[in-house]
Amino acid sequence: MTTSKAPITSVLVANRGEITRRVFRTARSLGLHCIAVHSTADASMPYVGEADAAVHLPGTAPAETYLRADLVIDAARRAGADAIHPGYGFLSENAGFAAAVIEAGLTWIGPPAEAISSMGSKIEAKKLMAAAGVPVLAELTPAEVSEAELPVLVKASAGGGGRGMRVVHRLEDLAAEIDAASAEALSAFGDGTVFCERYLATGHHIEVQVLADQHGTIWAVGERECSIQRRHQKVVEEAPSPLVERIPSMRAALFDAARKAADAIGYVGAGTVEFLADEGGDFYFLEMNTRLQVEHPVTEATTGLDLVALQFSIAAGDALPPEPPAAVGHSIEVRVYAEDPARDWQPQTGRLYRFELGSAGAGGSAGSAGVSGSAGVRGSAGGAGSAVAEFAPGGPRAGAPWLRLDSGVVSGSEISPYYDAMLAKVIVWGSTRAEAAARLAAELSRAKIHGVRTNRDLLVRVLRHPAFLAGETDTAFFDRHGLDLLAEPLADKATEELSALAASLADAAGRRSTARVQRGLPSGWRNLPSQAQRKTFTVGDSQYQVTYRLTRDGLVAEGNVVVIEASAEQVVLEVAGVSRRFQVAAYPGLVCVDSSLGSVALAPVERFPDPSQQVAAGSLLAPMPGTVIRVGVEVGDKVTQGQPLLWLEAMKMEHTISAPAGGIVAELAVSTGQQVELGAVLAVVQAQEET
Structure with a gap:
């Protein structure tokens, strides 16, 4: 990060959707001009219409749009931006991009490129942390893994978000899972390097929000627990952590480790140090996210800080006060995804006809909520479609809303297959954890979400589950309590x-x-x-x-x-x-x-269905629009029930299409690299007795 030579007057957010709207709201409250970039698929998304200026990046795939550093910087120049805020995902943890922004004479609203680079490889990051005195899980090379180390987690050295990760329970599966994880990591991050570490099946995912200025002050701004996950991606996040609340000595140790981690790499700006903890309170470094986190609102809700405003303030060279404000009350955030949890978290696409949640969704709009700032900077709600819900230190001010909605969509938005399946984040504050959980469950259950299937009912069941309310929220939550039961509709x-x-x-x-x-x-x-x-x-x-x-x-x-x-x-x-x-x-x-x-x-149900819409028995239909990335069979092959036949990629995730029953592959209607629409016939498997 470099101190700007002149005041920032305009900022380009090198991202899309919800986080862009979130940054815009704070930037506009600071009097800044807001500039968006958008792919062809995102041209009609709300954040584009809310921008003061927008630049089109031709194409739909991230690799040809949001991951093109040269196009983003060129867009900033053409639109007259002084600064670039990366949001999260895409180029937010790309050291080369950060360096290129600074070289272009723009202010980078993020940490130094060197700090990003040092945390870019999880393998090298763990070595740095161990040297700094931060507890780490020992890295295992594939050749070192034995039955005694199982289960192990195969992880991509670059990137995150659950991509390039595999849990291995059997030694004979290790080689294949390493190959699969490496291929996925190479596709997602351009780096196929993977490593292994001991897998804690019932661990707690705890993270500490850090803020560091250019004058040597490092804040540890409360911890968050993000243990309830699907496919290694977070679903429910909260502050403070129920586990840390149960173990009084743990918080001080966590904060000390997080500050050591930030200091070891000369960190400046907002970042998150993530740990994996066991029930006894022992914790180990996982990674450091050198950016803003998706779950940052729960920290804002309990401290009253505007973390985005502080990012701008630190980039301008301002100093942090000696100590951060104390956290008060409890906040819970859930991620509303366009997906079907009962069908292996299958992502959903199509028209979102209606999206209304509490007062934040009135009139069919759902925008980011406001938060109050600190360190001499104050944020407020603003921008078309924004939902006002100002969180002040110690929770919402008397009479202020306690519900916040950070959303990238509104009623009428089209959910495409090209990007992450998250529609919105819903955040509440309560004086106690029980109060926050009850409020959030009630708001979700009353929400009107029409047009695409979502995980809303699952979230309500989690928030009302006795184990969740008791604070028993480790990473095995879905496995222990039965995803089939949690994914059942609320309506009987x-x-x-x-x-x-x-x-x-x-x-x-x-x-x-x-x-x-x-x-x-x-x-x-x-x-x-x-x-x-x-x-x-x-x-x-x-x-x-x-x-x-x-x-x-x-x-x-x-x-x-x-x-x-x-x-x-x-x-x-x-x-x-x-x-x-x-x-x-x-x-x-x-x-x-x-x-x-x-x-x-x-x-x-149509009384007189169109015969042309009928498909042959045994047809496998595409459950979502996507790209065929692999075909594992040929016409004439004999297959068994459940055997993988081909693989689709959609919404940043890989999906396996398996045989519904044993038989013979009678037809293959697609090939590798082909784009398919929802409901397209992919293959036909004929029962053996019919051949």
């Missing part, structure tokens, strides 16, 4: 059936309200008794056929359900003397019903 079968009825009645009411004659009467009305009206919906693998009829007493539904009210957007039903309100929203091929019992997405 009875709720799905009631929601299907509400959808049917709302459809009938909507059609009658636009009818040219007898508008006030619902569909199916007759002078004399007639057949009931029927409509069929599917929810996942379940199908519901609902019926209703109009009598002299009004609309009557089967199953002892009384219809109190029915309009195109709202239906009130009474069951066993209890009335409930169902809000209904219809979209092409989809009806979403929200109620206090849970949200249900229904697919109407």
Whole structure:
């Protein structure tokens, strides 16, 4: 990091989505001009419209857009930026990019290039930390691994985010998993170097936020626990850590180790030192993220700091006060992903018709929330689509919201297959951990998220789980408590059936309200008794056929359900003397019903389906748009149930397409490198008896 020779007046954020909106909000509050870069796929994303200026990077893949340092710096020059903020991901931990920004005469809102470089290799970083007195897990070369060391974790030396990581439980699997991890790391980071270390299956992922100025002051600004993960990527983050709260001596030791780590590499700016801890409080260095973290809002919520404002302040040469503010209360953040947890976290793409959460989602917009600053810098909410929720030291000020939404999407956004599946981060503050968990679960359960499947219901179940509330949040949480149970919808079968009825009645009411004659009467009305009206919906693998009829007493539904009210957007039903309100929203091929019992997405079943839309038996369809990166079989091969046939890459993740049953590969419709759309036929496997 270099001190700017002149005041910063404009900043380009070399990123996309949620983090760009987050940086814009603080930058605008500081009076700065905000510049965006965007790929072709991101042209209509909210952050682009909120920028004062935007530069198009032609293409869709990160390698040809957001990872092109030369194009980003050229964009900054053309748009008149004084500084570049990298956000997180993409080029944020690229030492060459940091050096190039400084060489171009721009202010780099990040740590020195040398510090980034020293932490860029996890292998070399662990050696540096061990020399500085920071506890580390011993590195194992593949040749050293024996049965006694199992299980081991294969890790990419460069990069992070769960890519290039494999857990190995059997020695005979080690070579293949190393090859797979190396290939993934090479594709993601341009470096296929991997190493092994002992795997703590029930460890705690603890990290310490550090801030360091150019005058030698290093802050350890509270710790965060991020142990609940899927595919080595964080899902739930909180501050302070429940584990550290249980072991009073642990916090001081963690902070001391984090400050030693930052000092050892001459760190300047905001960064995070990550540790893996066991139940006894012993901890080991994992890595140092030389950038802002996705989960930084929970630290802001408990301290009142604006970490982005402090990044700008430190880059300008300002000094930090001697000590950081004390943390007060508890904050929890969850990441809302466009994915299906019940289907191996399969990412989802398509139109996000509606995205509303609490007051932050009013009007269909969901933006970053405001936070208050420190060190002479004060941040506030701003920018189109921003949700105001200012966190002050000690938690929200009296009367201020305690809910914060940092989102890269709004109602109507298109979720593409090219980037990470995260839609938003939802953050709450509470005076206690229990209060924060209850508030967050309630807000999530009431959210209206229509159009793509998300992990929302899973998050609510986690936040309400007795083990989570007891602070038992190690990295084996999903394995221990059963992902199949945690991924179940909040709405049970009875709720799905009631929601299907509400959808049917709302459809009938909507059609009658636009009818040219007898508008006030619902569909199916007759002078004399007639057949009931029927409509069929599917929810996942379940199908519901609902019926209703109009009598002299009004609309009557089967199953002892009384219809109190029915309009195109709202239906009130009474069951066993209890009335409930169902809000209904219809979209092409989809009806979403929200109620206090849970949200249900229904697919109407066509009475006369188009024969051309049918596919051959045994067809394997693409579960998402993506790129075929490998084909493992040929036409005529005999395969067994569950055997991997081909691999897709989408949303920064690799997905295996396996045989649904044993048989013969009768057709391969794709080849390596081919782009496929959702629902495209990839292959056809015929049962053996049919051949």
